[in-house]
Amino acid sequence: MTKKTKKVLTIIGCVLLCALFLGVGVYAVDALTEWDIKTVNENNIIKVDDYVLEDTKDKDAAIQVDVTEAGEIKVIGENNTDSATEIEVVSVILDKGEYYISSGDKKCDKDTYYLVLKNDAGDEIIADNDFTVTESTSYTLYIVIQADVEIDTTFSPVLVEGDEAESFFKINLFNN
Numbered sequence: 286m287t288k289k290t291k292k293v294l295t296i297i298g299c300v301l302l303c304a305l306f307l308g309v310g311v312y313a314v315d316a317l318t319e320w321d322i323k324t325v326n327e328n329n330i331i332k333v334d335d336y337v338l339e340d341t342k343d344k345d346a347a348i349q350v351d352v353t354e355a356g357e358i359k360v361i362g363e364n365n366t367d368s369a370t371e372i373e374v375v376s377v378i379l380d381k382g383e384y385y386i387s388s389g390d391k392k393c394d395k396d397t398y399y400l401v402l403k404n405d406a407g408d409e410i411i412a413d414n415d416f417t418v419t420e421s422t423s424y425t426l427y428i429v430i431q432a433d434v435e436i437d438t439t440f441s442p443v444l445v446e447g448d449e450a451e452s453f454f455k456i457n458l459f460n461n
Contacts, residue, residue: 320455324457325356328443330379331356331442331444336352347363348364358441360439362435363436364431368432378423378424379418379442381421383447387412387443387444387451387453389440389441398436400428402424403424403427404425426442428440
């Protein structure tokens with residue numbers, strides 16, 4: 286084989302390899318663009334379709350509430366009233382068992398704003414805690430904003446069975 290033939294074959298081989306890598310690359314990009322890397326946690330008992338609040342504005346407290354398609358709740362404004370403002374989010378019925386409620390906001394504080402579960406018996410469970418239900422009970426989740434408090438946050442409420450917090454979103458490492 287001559288040097289010229291070897292050069293031509295090397296060039297043809299390189300062109301074919303480039304075409305192969307380009308094809309694989311295009312396939313990979315196409316596959317990844319159809320892949321949901323982040324999905325809503327299916328263990329979350331709180332479902333956005335059950336929310337009773339809508340994109341709304343509390344006129345007395347000057348609070349704007351917007352809900353994402355996934356169910357995160359953006360709250361911005363100021364409670365310029367003399368008392369705490371409660372915004373109802375959703376009601377759920379919990380069977381006997383252990384549960385964990387998370388707010389998704391590390392800045393929550395009883396003196397400013399927080400999420401709370403309430404039942405008809407007057408029990409209150411402030412988010413970012415675990416609790417036990419002794420018999421099937423209806424609970425309502427509220428956003429509470431204390432008087433004279435400014436708020437600019439996004440709640441990602443998660444209510445799951447068990448005694449440990451779970452994330453609002455799950456990260457999918459594999460496209461199952």
